[in-house]
Amino acid sequence: MDKKTLKHFxxxxxxxxxxxxxxxxxxxxxxxxxxxxxxxxxxxxxSANYNKEFWYSLSDADRKxxxxxxxxxxxxxxxxxxxxxxxxxxxxxxxxLEAVPWARHCLECQxxxxxxxxx
Ligand SMILES: [Zn+2]
Numbered sequence: 001m002d003k004k005t006l007k008h009f010x011x012x013x014x015x016x017x018x019x020x021x022x023x024x025x026x027x028x029x030x031x032x033x034x035x036x037x038x039x040x041x042x043x044x045x046x047s048a049n050y051n052k053e054f055w056y057s058l059s060d061a062d063r064k065x066x067x068x069x070x071x072x073x074x075x076x077x078x079x080x081x082x083x084x085x086x087x088x089x090x091x092x093x094x095x096x097l098e099a100v101p102w103a104r105h106c107l108e109c110q111x112x113x114x115x116x117x118x119x
Pocket of ligand 1: 085086087088090105106107109110
């Protein structure tokens with residue numbers, strides 16, 4: 001994957017992460033608790049350490065997405081084969097990455113995984 005394409009997916013990942021974080025900020029401002037806002041800003045760094053309140057505010061699914069996003073960003077940062085299926089090593093379909101940039105499996109392996117046949 002060339003640098004330009006990597007940048008493109010990096011942006012998608014960062015956008016999604018920002019989206020999850022701003023949903024949390026909205027929730028905070030609605031509840032009138034602005035105190036944690038400053039702490040959350042540090043989570044914008046690439047090597048994010050999320051504050052506990054933010055982390056617990058996420059649903060299980062979102063938490064999983066956040067972990068995957070961080071993983072994918074790390075892979076991009078180290079140029080360690082982003083976009084390759086962790087199971088079979090083949091490139092993950094471009095269309096799939098556009099929809100789910102934090103995907104770890106290609107479609108075939110995703111199917112196997114959903115049926116519990118692989119990790
Ligand atoms: Zn695969």
